Amino acid sequence: MAHLSRFLPSRRDYDGLRSSWKTDLLAGITVGIVALPLALAFGVSSGVGAEAGLITAVVAGLVAAVMGGSHVQVSGPTGAMVVVLAPVVATHGVGSIALVSLIAGLLVAILGISGLGRAVAFIPWPVVEGFTLGIAAIIFLQQVPMATGTAGIPGHNTLLAAVESASQATLPAVLQTLGVVVGVAAVMLLLPKLNKALPASLVAVLLATVAAELLQLDIPRIGALPHSLSAPSMPSLDPAALGGLLMPAVSIAILAAIESLLSARVAAGLVGPDGRPSGAYSPDRELMGQGLASVAAGFFGGMPATGAIARTAVNVRSGAKTRLAAIVHALVLLAIIYLAAGLVGKIPLAVLAGILMVTATRMVSRHTVTAIMRSTRADAFVFILTALITVAFDLIVAIEIGLVAAALFTLRKFATLSSVKREEIPGPHEEGDEHIALFRLDGAMFFGAAERVLQEISQVRDIQVAIIRLSQVRMLDATGAHMLVEVISALELRGVTVLLKGVQPQHLELVTNVGVIRSLRHHKHLFTSLPEAVEHARSHVLRNAAANA
Structure with missing residues (x-):
């Protein structure tokens, strides 16, 4: 009521x-x-x-x-x-x-x-x-x-x-x-x-x-024209004409x-x-x-x-x-x-x-x-x-x-605002940093931009560890989350360890349900700060160098 x-x-x-x-x-x-x-x-x-x-x-x-x-x-x-x-x-x-x-x-x-x-x-x-x-x-x-x-x-x-x-x-x-x-x-x-x-x-x-x-x-x-309003009446209902x-x-x-x-x-x-x-x-x-x-x-x-x-x-x-x-x-x-x-x-x-x-x-x-x-x-x-x-x-x-x-046209505009950039590792350069790739995803990761982001990250060669920063991602849908699963899986198959940094709280449930966390080599490869992620990446490079020595 x-x-x-x-x-x-x-x-x-x-x-x-x-x-x-x-x-x-x-x-x-x-x-x-x-x-x-x-x-x-x-x-x-x-x-x-x-x-x-x-x-x-x-x-x-x-x-x-x-x-x-x-x-x-x-x-x-x-x-x-x-x-x-x-x-x-x-x-x-x-x-x-x-x-x-x-x-x-x-x-x-x-x-x-x-x-x-x-x-x-x-x-x-x-x-x-x-x-x-x-x-x-x-x-x-x-x-x-x-x-x-x-x-x-x-x-x-x-x-x-x-x-x-x-x-x-x-x-x-x-x-x-x-x-x-x-x-x-x-x-x-x-x-x-x-x-x-x-x-x-x-x-x-x-x-x-x-x-x-x-x-x-x-x-x-x-x-x-009529000189008065006619009395209200129910319009004639013809079942045959009703469908048309x-x-x-x-x-x-x-x-x-x-x-x-x-x-x-x-x-x-x-x-x-x-x-x-x-x-x-x-x-x-x-x-x-x-x-x-x-x-x-x-x-x-x-x-x-x-x-x-x-x-x-x-x-x-x-x-x-x-x-x-x-x-x-x-x-x-x-x-x-x-x-x-x-x-x-x-x-x-x-x-x-x-x-x-x-x-x-x-x-x-x-x-x-x-x-x-x-x-x-x-x-x-x-x-x-x-x-x-x-x-x-x-x-x-x-x-x-x-x-x-x-x-x-709006989706196309959103897609152009979405980007993936490879950044330099912050701080002084250390031995082995050339084997680490740091990527930053910006804007909206949705079905209109997912394929392009997937292609750009997957084309990187001669690296051992990839750090993907997600702190600048403002919008993420199921297609964008699935894109992350495909990126991680493709890199891991090539022997590249993937670390995720800065998953937004509002996106955590989505990336978990879609399988982003599960696709990582280890559940501890999810970080909240960039220095911790970089330090972990360098440790992987050092272990690989020691194993190949």
Whole structure:
């Protein structure tokens, strides 16, 4: 019970509400206005529909605000989720999304309960940014059908689908839709330079919709929307289709967990109008809240949701301090459903395409790309590789390959920091010292460096005693310990006595279990000080000289 209580709402979630409720209220209204066109656009772009996007923003946004682990996170449909959902809709149909949302939500909640929330900290920055760049490219390409007034072509390769949709565009309809897209983009890019307080995306929606009505443009619109939320119901469960939906649900759950935690982590460092960061968050509770949010959205016919960094950033910069702001954002959208659904249905789809195209171009800043490309060749390669695989293949595969590539470069770096050096015997030279080799192992002795160390030590010739210093070894794994066994065995077979000096206390159990001590000629060939080891080595050389005399 004590463990589960960490995931439940408490009065501490609203500390400071008495002093911040006014700014929280205003921030929630602002975010709700900003979230409206995005919710509609992401719903349409995913193939589920504007209704599902709006329902998700309301239901998931409310549940995540109450149950999540961040006080300022705003949740709802996002661009990354659209990229994953579009092929699922194309393959299994719109009716499958509610069930997928339910399954994925349960998986995310289980990840939270199991305490895996902090695992996101192990994802390297170039992988995250490469993943984000790839998503941005896919989101931009997915808008081509709406921007050209053509029907979307189902397919997993977004680039080819965009090219084929553009080739089917006809005059004069394409000029009208492209004109709307350009007009929306111009408003969103220029309005913030004139007045940052105005919600550029909402102003663009209003102006473009009014213009389309006055000019009587014959272009596709959102269409009819419900005037109320439908009653929650259990998604239809088809055992035959369940097997085909399981893997997409797993991919969606992984993506939802990663995106939500990354958004919450970024939000914790964002600074509000008062110059203070928004504060800490609970990763495990955040996963639990996001999982429950997707489950709730599935019951209402919505789509999977995640934390949305763009809306969260607007929330923080608008002065939000408690969960009230995210709750108000959901209530604002709910009011729009009941009061303005008819007006929203008249919005041209090209308007949503323009909003998402501009949003996609803002997802990764030029400064970030420049910083990564100028960092190291390995990081730049991982960044580009992750982005290309995201566009060409699959989001989850991109993260996996990006992590593997980053890990390989890191291991390579560790391996270069590991070295074996032959040193001079300290003190005055004595007769027979030329038959003693003193080696010092530095850095990390692990599977990435073991083979090279083995080769360098084994190549030494014309010695009778080898002293191997281990006091500078900071990391040792089973492969590194086994390497020591092979080095000792190879030298002993050649008649070379091996002495070990300075085994770290934290490594003693490992070297004992792997058999390093057992491979020595005598258990007393393990020393804690270098003078003792050198003295013992000289005694061996003297005995060998006497025996050969």
